Each structure stands twice: as structure tokens, then as C-alpha cells.
Amino acid sequence: MAMSAGRDDGxxxxxxxxxxxxxxxxxxxxxxxxxxxxxxxAVKVDLPQNSRTPANPVNADKNKITIDAAGTVAWNGAPVDEVTLRQYLDQTAGMNPEPxxxxxxxxxxxxEQVDRTLAVIKRSAxxxxxxIGNEQYRNDF
Known part of the structure; x- marks a missing residue:
């Protein structure tokens, strides 16, 4: 009755x-x-191979970080980004004696750039x- 079958008349x-x-x-x-x-x-990209070994940018005695008016951060005179700066700082912290x-x-x-760079330095060890250079302003205040 609930199923749909033929009619009763056959x-x-x-x-x-x-x-x-x-x-x-x-x-x-x-x-x-x-x-x-x-x-x-996947995209296959052929990256260039560096044939020469770069010189070690970390000096064993002292290293210098400078920031110019344009906001460019330089490590021993060579411009660097934050990632490269952190790598140099980690390499410096691992040296004995520390430069x-x-x-x-x-x-x-x-x-803002000075503060960002100081934060990177603080996060390293x-x-x-x-x-350097603050002594020239000692009589200004």
C-alpha cells in the first residue's frame, strides 16, 4: 500500500x-x-649557484652597525637586512671571546629604524x- 505498485485492477x-x-x-x-x-x-626554478665562497663578514675584534639618514642598516659598511643582521649577530655571539x-x-x-635594530640586537645573545658617537652630544643637554 505504501509502495508504488500497479493498481488494483491489474x-x-x-x-x-x-x-x-x-x-x-x-x-x-x-x-x-x-x-x-x-x-x-610545484614550480621548478633554477637558482643561480654561487661559485666563490664569500669572506666572513664578522670580524673577530669588533663589528660596527650603522644606520644612515635613509634608514639603511649596515654591518661593517655593507648594507644588510634584518635577517642577515640577526645571522651575523648570532655568529658573533657564538665566538669566544665575543667581539x-x-x-x-x-x-x-x-x-623607528633605530628602535627596530636595537630590538634585533637585544633578541640576540x-x-x-x-x-658610538654619543659623546659629541654630551654638552647639548
Whole structure:
């Protein structure tokens, strides 16, 4: 009674049974999903190889960090970014005896850049830090 069968008068059932069709379609869909190759999103880039070995930029006696008016941070005269500066500082901290680190910002350097550089120095394990150039301002205050 709840199922859709033919009428009571003996007429044949006019509706198509779609259950086997749906089962076959699901099996085909699963087989299709399994046979799809896995997509890899890799971009191959040929990077240049450095043939010469760079000289060690960390001096064993003393190293100097300067900041100019444009905000460029330099390690012993060569411009560096924050990551490279941190690597040099970590290498310096690991030396025995630890070399002195001289910090000399330009008088017109932005405080934000000086503060950011001092934060990088503080996060490293540097213990010998000296501010260079402040003695010229001792009579100004």
C-alpha cells in the first residue's frame, strides 16, 4: 500500500525503477575519482649557484652597525637586512671571546629604524654593545 505498485485492477506499473541506475552511477563516479591523478602544484626554478665562497663578514675584534639618514642598516659598511643582521649577530655571539659590537646611528636617522635594530640586537645573545658617537652630544643637554 505504501509502495508504488500497479493498481488494483491489474494494470502494469508505469514508473521506472531508478535504484539500479543510481547504484551504477555512484560506482562509476567512485571509479572516476580514484583514477584521477593527484595534482601537484610545484614550480621548478633554477637558482643561480654561487661559485666563490664569500669572506666572513664578522670580524673577530669588533663589528660596527650603522644606520644612515635613509634608514639603511649596515654591518661593517655593507648594507644588510634584518635577517642577515640577526645571522651575523648570532655568529658573533657564538665566538669566544665575543667581539665588541659598536652601534652608531646617524643623528638624523629615524627613531623607528633605530628602535627596530636595537630590538634585533637585544633578541640576540650579544653582551658587549657600545653606542658610538654619543659623546659629541654630551654638552647639548
Amino acid at each position: 494494470e502494469p506499473m508505469m514508473e521506472m525503477n531508478t535504484t539500479p541506475l543510481i547504484d551504477v552511477m555512484l560506482v562509476l563516479l567512485i571509479m572516476f575519482i580514484i583514477t584521477i591523478p593527484i595534482q601537484t602544484h 665588541e659590537l659598536h652601534f652608531q646611528p646617524a643623528p638624523d636617522a629615524r627613531y 650579544i653582551t658587549k654593545l657600545g653606542f
